[in-house]
Amino acid sequence: MQIYITRSVRFNAAKRIYREDWTPDQNLKVFGQAANANYHGHNFNLWVTFSKKPTPANEDLPFPKALDNVLENEIIAKIDHKNLSLNVDFIKGKLATTDQLCIAIFNLLRPIVNAHENFGLYSVKLQEAEGYLVTYLGV
Template structure:
């Protein structure tokens, strides 16, 4: 079994805020992330696939194809967008790194696994250089 990882980057804004809480409670829990004028991050996304290397091509998956899948299903939907307002798969979800990472995993699972013998292993999402979430579909 081989593991292969592709990195992509995107920029997005979001706000941590619960409608059922008042402003004071939101600020107490989420701090600066509850800013009513939003805030943003330069995210780094690492997608790892796994499977067996093809004898015919020497590839698990052509990295050009993996790039197209990531661009079409994730980057085009997230880059320079507001996660709370513009992203269909984040509707009515708190735009945390953890939940975004999980949702990205489920957006990619089908398109990646349509390729014979290729399986999505993990999605790792860096919000900052110090903070990231990683999801294995468990």
């Protein structure tokens, strides 16, 4: 049996979806306004779901403050009000699409969360715009 605990946070960030190996016209055709040379911003919603195996020794164990701190220090502090395409190391070298960012967040969090006894990382969900939600389970 598993218990799943989800924490939600919001952040704002700018980005540009642009492939240097394509012409500006190709980028505009495929990525539309997201290829804007001056970047563009989004208000993101992020949900991180942690898993916990209840045992008699930990069934009343509260969600640890340490995991809240991980979200704040390892994710929000690094991406809130930043330019994802220029200022965020863990997405550098990749197109700053919502799916790539979701995977990068999961991969950054997984070893940190899994180091906490009794907790694991189940999923990361990222919403860039209303009607567009990406979920990554890391499997």
